[in-house]
Amino acid sequence: MIFSTAGSALFFKQTIWLIIAVIIAFIFSKISPRIWLNLAPLIYIGIVLLLLILLFTQEAYPKRWFKPGSISIQPSEFAKFATILFLAGFLAARKKAKNFSDILAPLFIVTIPAILVFLEPDLGAAQILFPILIVMLYWTGIPGTKIFIFFSPIVSAAASFSIYVWVAYFAALTIFLYFHKQLSDFIYGLVSNFLAGLIMPLIWNSLKGYQQQRIISFFSPWVDPRGMSWQIIQSKIAIGSGGIIGKGFLSGTQKKLEFLPARHTDFIFSCLGEEFGLLGIILITLVFLYLLYRLLVLAKETKNRFASIFVSGVFAWIAYQTFLNIGMTMGLLPITGVSLPFMSYGGSSLLACFMAIGICLAISKSKFRY
Amino acid sequence: MDKNLKKFKLLRNIIAVAFILIILSIIKLQIIEGKKYYRLSDRNRIRQKHIPAPRGKIFDRTGIEIANTRPGFYVSVIQTSIDENTLKKLTHILNIDEKTIEEKLKIQKNPFMPVKIAHDISYKQLSTIEENMDILKGVEVGVEPLRNYPYGELFCHLLGYMGEITHAEMENNGNYSINDYIGRMGLEEYYENHLKGIGGIEYIEVDAFGREVGKIAEKRPTPFIYGKHLYTTIDFALTESLAVYLENYEKAACVALNPQNGEILVLYSKPGFDPNLFVHGLQKKEWQILNNAPDAPLYNRAIMSCYPCGSTFKPFVALAALDSKMITKEKSFTPCRGKYRLGRRIFKCWKTHGKLNLIDAIVYSCDIYFYQLGSFIGIDTMFSRTNKVGFGKKTLIDLPNEKSGSLPNRQWFEKQYGKNWTEGHIFNLSIGQGDLLVTPLQLACAFTIFANNGEIPIPHVKKREKHDYHLTTISKEAIEIVKQGLKGVVSFGTGTLTRVENFEVCGKTGTVQNPHGEDHSLFVGYAPSDNPQILVFVFVENAGHGATVAAPIAGKIMKIYLLRESTEHHAKKT
Numbered sequence: 001m002i003f004s005t006a007g008s009a010l011f012f013k014q015t016i017w018l019i020i021a022v023i024i025a026f027i028f029s030k031i032s033p034r035i036w037l038n039l040a041p042l043i044y045i046g047i048v049l050l051l052l053i054l055l056f057t058q059e060a061y062p063k064r065w066f067k068p069g070s071i072s073i074q075p076s077e078f079a080k081f082a083t084i085l086f087l088a089g090f091l092a093a094r095k096k097a098k099n100f101s102d103i104l105a106p107l108f109i110v111t112i113p114a115i116l117v118f119l120e121p122d123l124g125a126a127q128i129l130f131p132i133l134i135v136m137l138y139w140t141g142i143p144g145t146k147i148f149i150f151f152s153p154i155v156s157a158a159a160s161f162s163i164y165v166w167v168a169y170f171a172a173l174t175i176f177l178y179f180h181k182q183l184s185d186f187i188y189g190l191v192s193n194f195l196a197g198l199i200m201p202l203i204w205n206s207l208k209g210y211q212q213q214r215i216i217s218f219f220s221p222w223v224d225p226r227g228m229s230w231q232i233i234q235s236k237i238a239i240g241s242g243g244i245i246g247k248g249f250l251s252g253t254q255k256k257l258e259f260l261p262a263r264h265t266d267f268i269f270s271c272l273g274e275e276f277g278l279l280g281i282i283l284i285t286l287v288f289l290y291l292l293y294r295l296l297v298l299a300k301e302t303k304n305r306f307a308s309i310f311v312s313g314v315f316a317w318i319a320y321q322t323f324l325n326i327g328m329t330m331g332l333l334p335i336t337g338v339s340l341p342f343m344s345y346g347g348s349s350l351l352a353c354f355m356a357i358g359i360c361l362a363i364s365k366s367k368f369r370y
Numbered sequence: 371m372d373k374n375l376k377k378f379k380l381l382r383n384i385i386a387v388a389f390i391l392i393i394l395s396i397i398k399l400q401i402i403e404g405k406k407y408y409r410l411s412d413r414n415r416i417r418q419k420h421i422p423a424p425r426g427k428i429f430d431r432t433g434i435e436i437a438n439t440r441p442g443f444y445v446s447v448i449q450t451s452i453d454e455n456t457l458k459k460l461t462h463i464l465n466i467d468e469k470t471i472e473e474k475l476k477i478q479k480n481p482f483m484p485v486k487i488a489h490d491i492s493y494k495q496l497s498t499i500e501e502n503m504d505i506l507k508g509v510e511v512g513v514e515p516l517r518n519y520p521y522g523e524l525f526c527h528l529l530g531y532m533g534e535i536t537h538a539e540m541e542n543n544g545n546y547s548i549n550d551y552i553g554r555m556g557l558e559e560y561y562e563n564h565l566k567g568i569g570g571i572e573y574i575e576v577d578a579f580g581r582e583v584g585k586i587a588e589k590r591p592t593p594f595i596y597g598k599h600l601y602t603t604i605d606f607a608l609t610e611s612l613a614v615y616l617e618n619y620e621k622a623a624c625v626a627l628n629p630q631n632g633e634i635l636v637l638y639s640k641p642g643f644d645p646n647l648f649v650h651g652l653q654k655k656e657w658q659i660l661n662n663a664p665d666a667p668l669y670n671r672a673i674m675s676c677y678p679c680g681s682t683f684k685p686f687v688a689l690a691a692l693d694s695k696m697i698t699k700e701k702s703f704t705p706c707r708g709k710y711r712l713g714r715r716i717f718k719c720w721k722t723h724g725k726l727n728l729i730d731a732i733v734y735s736c737d738i739y740f741y742q743l744g745s746f747i748g749i750d751t752m753f754s755r756t757n758k759v760g761f762g763k764k765t766l767i768d769l770p771n772e773k774s775g776s777l778p779n780r781q782w783f784e785k786q787y788g789k790n791w792t793e794g795h796i797f798n799l800s801i802g803q804g805d806l807l808v809t810p811l812q813l814a815c816a817f818t819i820f821a822n823n824g825e826i827p828i829p830h831v832k833k834r835e836k837h838d839y840h841l842t843t844i845s846k847e848a849i850e851i852v853k854q855g856l857k858g859v860v861s862f863g864t865g866t867l868t869r870v871e872n873f874e875v876c877g878k879t880g881t882v883q884n885p886h887g888e889d890h891s892l893f894v895g896y897a898p899s900d901n902p903q904i905l906v907f908v909f910v911e912n913a914g915h916g917a918t919v920a921a922p923i924a925g926k927i928m929k930i931y932l933l934r935e936s937t938e939h940h941a942k943k944t
Contacts, residue, residue, distance in 0.1 A: 135381070138377060139377055144380075239396065239399050239400060273399075273400065277400060278396060278397065278400045278401065281396050281400075282393070282396075285389065285392065285393065289389055292385055293382070296378055296381055296382055297378075299374075299378070300374045300375065300377075300378040301374075308374070312381075315381070319385055319388075323388050323392070326392055327392070330392070330395050330396070330399065332391075332392075332395055
């Protein structure tokens, strides 16, 4: 796919990265996972420092890459890996976690790299960390309802843009909290949601039109001169025109004639759809699905808490990013600027994913499992 | 383990649902709407290039091309590919300002489609652009067929010109695209559908920047269909000679036709313009100069100018009187002593003629006779007969913008002047002055009644197999009598300068009063008097008496034509 979308030079580079990644994954799979538990804090701090250095040294905007020579390294990808690792260790250390206070520290752990990445700016990579956090919290044992209530003010803020939606949401929330029968949750839930719903519109309306526009477009990193909707349309055209069997390898006209921008990174799924049609898509999607399924099973069956939570984090990472990317190319989700794991062009992403997979392999092989 | 299992199941189910949603959406996109998206991807990359069809040529009656096509080079740009530098260079090379280019670009809503910004560039400009093609981004040159008028002003009003189509016209008619030309004025407008071919379509593959990448092999181009040629009855040589005779006069009009079948030989109006100017896309300034010029060069005087036709109206008054049997040819009135008193007003005649009968009155063009004649027969009779003959009505010639002139009747006078309109108005009417307004074509056609003994052909410029006629019910005797008068005009009356050797000419002179300057000179006549071949009407503004200027010119025209026809006829016989 890389070959057909980006030409031979990038294909070559990506192949090199792939080889390196596979080798590293292989190496990792031989290492006992316990080592990672000890290394995790170091790695995490290292990444945070790296991100800081990135922010202050890089000239070009956006400041997402280090570029020694002709290689570019994207720390935000490794940040995902490091955060999951450290978070897994941290969560595993706590005995029983089930209230709000247990959420705060992990939240803090995640927020630091998230902010640093966000400032690059790279919203896509930054926001991924939060759903991963939620899944890992859930997997640790914190009840889903608690998690939901904790984060519910965000939902309230989002709903506050439409008075009807917000009222409906708030009513449903109240009913839910009532039956939840936990006073502290009840109070927290209602108060925080109410405030969020109140403050959000106030802040938004106090902004001038152009400021609002800037924020909107900032959250969509792909501001193309021809307009964002252009990309989605072109992406859908690419996928839709592929039909069942696609136009054939290297024959995608949308990409060949440059109608679809960023075809080798974020929109590679569209090219897949154009060139290989429904069959190609189903095939690749099934492959992804299988990977996720295996990860989930591994997470379930692993006894060691650290390992189990770590795998759940990897699962969340790949699942969320994959579905986000695919949904974006199909126009179901807004443009978020995340690439398709393993398939999109990008050495750092590939390497980081493989590193995580390598550790998972080690986990599955080792005694941690049984 | 149990806890894990529950969580596992939840996450697994979420993923499963997401997956199903994705697959469903994919199915929607690729299968249900697949064709639509395929078409869209094609629409992205396939551009339909319009191939303009060459316009039909226009020929005179002998086969000379008076309008044809020639190739011209145009320059077009693609908005998304062009940059500031290129724009500046183009304005320099093509000598047009940036504003004009920007206005043209604005009309084209699709920024990837090329927009023509300059037509008919010179070879020098073309080669300059070609040389600099590597630094000029988004610029294309091409060839297109342009309308060409080899004789410029000579047929400008008859033919009209080609103008760029307006947005409104394009919306109303589906056969045109944004850069097309459409005929305006004259034959070009009237026979637009006949002359215009149907453009072809070429399928070009383009990339996201609108640049042409190549032709599409799978889609064969639709060939264009040539416009049809137009064969006219116009006589080139005659028109050319006329132009020479009118050299010294600034404003004039002339209509010459075959009175027996209505074929138009000459339709000429002066001053004119060069229709080739419009082909290049007239700048707004130039158009306004032409449009607002005081001598109205865009005006086709032959079918649009309305003048009082002066004494040339007298034969028709006579005709009305005879046809209604109110008088005989012997009828006479108070003799002409140069002045006639009506109430408090004095009406003059240009000469003192003494006592005259009808025929003499025509021959010597006596105003005072006709004042009385008109008054005698009354407005109703005058109106009904002259209206039958064609005054106040369009001739229905195959040209646009013909005017119908104005023939007043009782109601018209009442409306215009109130219930107290006077005989004086009829006086003026009887000698063709005052409120009567006639176009040269109208008068020429009306006059064919004398040449044709009662039938008036419908005039036409396009050659036809069959000819159409109005059958008037004017009595043949009346016509005969007036004809005698017309013969006399040329033999020994006011129109002797029209005489052509060996051919008997009939006609009538006229002088139109002009309060602002010299009077206008008119003559209408035909020859030979039996079996007429040609009828000519000449109108020269500010040239004085009809007899002195218009008549001789008409005579010369008739002479050329008749001599030529008779030698050809002779040649055919031997």
